[in-house]
Amino acid sequence: MLKGSKYRKGTFLVVGISLLTLAIAFGVQRRCAAQGNDYESIELFTDVLSIVKKSYVEEVDTKKLIYGAINGMLSSLDPHSSFMPPETYKEMKIDTKGTFGGLGIEITIKDGILTVISPIEDTPAFKAGIKAGDQILKIDDKYTKDLTITEAVKRMRGVKGSKVTITIMREGFEKTKDFVLERDIIQVKSVKYKTLDDGFGYVRISQFQEKTDDDLEKALHTLHNENSPLKGLVLDLRNDPGGLLDQAVRVSEHFVPEGKLIVYTEGREKDSKMRFISRKGAKEGDYPIVVLINSGSASASEIVAGALQDHKRAVVMGTQSFGKGSVQTIIPLTDNSGLRLTTARYFTPSGRSIQARGITPDIQAERMEMTASADKKDGMHIREKDLDNHFETKEEKAPEEKKVKPAPYKTDEQIKSDSQILRALDLLKGWDILKATGKI
Numbered sequence: 460m461l462k463g464s465k466y467r468k469g470t471f472l473v474v475g476i477s478l479l480t481l482a483i484a485f486g487v488q489r490r491c492a493a494q495g496n497d498y499e500s501i502e503l504f505t506d507v508l509s510i511v512k513k514s515y516v517e518e519v520d521t522k523k524l525i526y527g528a529i530n531g532m533l534s535s536l537d538p539h540s541s542f543m544p545p546e547t548y549k550e551m552k553i554d555t556k557g558t559f560g561g562l563g564i565e566i567t568i569k570d571g572i573l574t575v576i577s578p579i580e581d582t583p584a585f586k587a588g589i590k591a592g593d594q595i596l597k598i599d600d601k602y603t604k605d606l607t608i609t610e611a612v613k614r615m616r617g618v619k620g621s622k623v624t625i626t627i628m629r630e631g632f633e634k635t636k637d638f639v640l641e642r643d644i645i646q647v648k649s650v651k652y653k654t655l656d657d658g659f660g661y662v663r664i665s666q667f668q669e670k671t672d673d674d675l676e677k678a679l680h681t682l683h684n685e686n687s688p689l690k691g692l693v694l695d696l697r698n699d700p701g702g703l704l705d706q707a708v709r710v711s712e713h714f715v716p717e718g719k720l721i722v723y724t725e726g727r728e729k730d731s732k733m734r735f736i737s738r739k740g741a742k743e744g745d746y747p748i749v750v751l752i753n754s755g756s757a758s759a760s761e762i763v764a765g766a767l768q769d770h771k772r773a774v775v776m777g778t779q780s781f782g783k784g785s786v787q788t789i790i791p792l793t794d795n796s797g798l799r800l801t802t803a804r805y806f807t808p809s810g811r812s813i814q815a816r817g818i819t820p821d822i823q824a825e826r827m828e829m830t831a832s833a834d835k836k837d838g839m840h841i842r843e844k845d846l847d848n849h850f851e852t853k854e855e856k857a858p859e860e861k862k863v864k865p866a867p868y869k870t871d872e873q874i875k876s877d878s879q880i881l882r883a884l885d886l887l888k889g890w891d892i893l894k895a896t897g898k899i
Contacts, residue, residue, distance in 0.1 A: 504528070526796075530607055533800075538567060539787050541799045547609050548797035550616070551789070561616040562623070563645045564589055565700040565755075566608060572596070573603040573611050576781070577698035577755035579647055580665050583640045589627070591698065591755045596635060597626035617642045650674035652682060655874065655884050658690035658891070664710065667702030667759040672709035679713065679743065689744070691887030693880060694763075695751045697777060697826075701758025704786060704805075708735045711766045713743050714773070719808070721766045724786055726803030731786070733803075747890045748773035749883040752818060753826070757781035764818045765807035776822040776883055784814030822886075827878040 508524060529542045543551055563582020564575050575593040578585040595603055598614045606614070615623060621642050628635050649671040651663045660682035664671060683689050701707075704722075711721045715737040723734040750764050750773045761780050767773035786803040806812050874880055 530609075533798075534607065537785070537801050539783070539785060539799070540801045541607070541609060543609060543797040543799060545795040547613065548791070548795065550612075551797065551799075560619055560644055561612075561642060562589075562625075562640050563643075563647075564615075566595070566611060568608060569594075571604065573606065573608075576700055576757065579645065579700075580698075581648070582645050583643050587638050587640055589625075589638065590629065592630065594628040595625050596628055597624075599624055619644050648674075650678050652678035653874070654682060654685045655693065655880070656888075658686050658688070659692070659884060659887055660686060660689055661693045661695065661874075661880065663695040664699055664760070664763075666699060667706040667710070669703065669706070671702070671706040675710055675713065689746055690891050691746050692743075692748045693751065693883045693887070694748055694767075694773065695880070696756045696760040696764055697751050697753045697879070698755035699757070699760035700755065700781075701760055701783065704759060704762070707759035707762040711763050712737045712740065714748065715766055715770055716742065719770060722762045722805050722807065724803040724805045726786070728802065731788075731803040747887055749886055750775045751879055751883060752777040752780045752820060754778055754781055754817075756818070757783040761813050761818050762805060762807075765811065765813060768818065768821065769808040769811070774822060774886065775818060775820045776824050776886070777820050777879060778823065778825060779819060780813070780817040782813055782815050782817035784812050784816075824879050824882055 508521075508528075511519060511524060512521065526542065526544060533540045533542050562584040563579040564584040565577050565579065567574055567576050573595040575584075575589060575591055575595065577591045578589045595611070597603060598606075598611065601614065603611055615625070617623065619642055622639055623642060624637050624639050626635050626637050647666050647668065649664060649666050649668045651665070653661045655661045660679075662675065662678050662682070664675070682692075708721050715721055717737050717739055719737045721735045721737055723732075725732055748767065750767055752760065752764050752775060756764065756777075757780065761783065764773075764775050764780065768775045784804055784806075785801045786805055787799050788802040790798040790800060792798060804812055804814055
């Protein structure tokens with residue numbers, strides 16, 4: 460029996476080794492097959508390139524063909540991955556500093572149509588009345604149907620003082636309308652502020668740029684000096700298309716207690732897995748905050764809204780946000796061009812992914828223009844889920860938590876006509892009254 464037992468054990472061992480050998484062989488075979496498929500695909504590409512170079516009706520530039528192929532490859536992935544030729548890459552680096560030439564609109568592709576995500580405040584597009592959801596059918600005499608976002612941006616930018624005509628179709632329009640815009644140097648003031656009423660401040664972040672955190676610190680300092688004490692704050696992130704991730708984290712740190720998770724990212728590569736924890740430093744008091752968002756609030760602005768909402772540090776008011784829950788990494792290439800590649804998804808502290816979903820406000824509040832004629836709601840909504848090739852994501856649980864002075868914002872007349880700001884102010888005042896009476 461003992462011998463039989465040894466024999467059976469030996470048999471199991473031999474079978475185990477055989478299965479392991481088969482598994483390794485199968486794995487190697489699969490890898491070889493995958494590599495073989497890659498090589499075959501690359502060979503197919505070089506064959507097509509060779510045929511085009513040899514037989515196309517006109518002589519073509521090889522770099523132009525390669526750039527076109529890279530554009531096509533990236534556009535098949537998701538709406539935010541893109542290739543930037545040297546000139547575009549250079550402009551992108553200027554954009555993050557807050558100064559560039561053009562019209563002042565954030566654009567995307569929706570259903571194959573160039574569409575406005577949001578106009579940037581105090582720019583030619585904003586002043587001309589361009590709205591979120593507007594479809595740009597033509598730029599000057601060029602139809603936009605086959606243009607990439609990069610090409611469209613290039614056509615809309617130009618020398619200050621030069622003019623460009625964009626043809627717009629909007630929900631409610633019976634026919635297209637031409638807007639003649641004069642290009643300007645776009646100097647986006649990332650942070651603006653104002654005292655709404657005694658003790659109640661207002662801060663607007665229009666975009667997350669290199670100096671956003673510095674400008675916010677100056678704005679908060681001024682509001683504290685104007686109000687003793689500061690009893691409540693409206694943080695306006697409406698139509699904020701996002702920007703730099705590190706600035707979203709730093710903005711959140713003003714309001715999120717030390718040691719608390721602000722946002723974390725998950726991707727395939729090790730460098731894509733990051734956790735951002737609120738660091739030591741000066742923190743704002745525990746006064747109530749209302750964060751305003753709408754369908755134009757995307758990316759970095761959703762990170763801030765989500766962090767403050769999850770930590771119950773603010774009440775979020777407005778309409779569903781855009782839903783851009785992905786992180787893009789900018790990768791410089793050898794010829795001074797650049798690659799914008801989606802490398803990770805980000806999650807709020809509670810583990811929410813807002814990809815194609817957005818941040819849901821605690822209080823739903825459409826914006827109504829307070830005019831004598833009629834109430835007017837927000838423009839046509841466009842969100843991440845409406846974009847071609849957007850990707851869905853499953854809910855995941857959060858890991859355990861181990862110098863330019865910003866300008867005062869909006870006239871009193873503009874404040875009085877903004878129903879969402881007025882409603883936020885009423886909420887803060889109501890909170891203050893309840894607190895004073897001991898009911899909260």
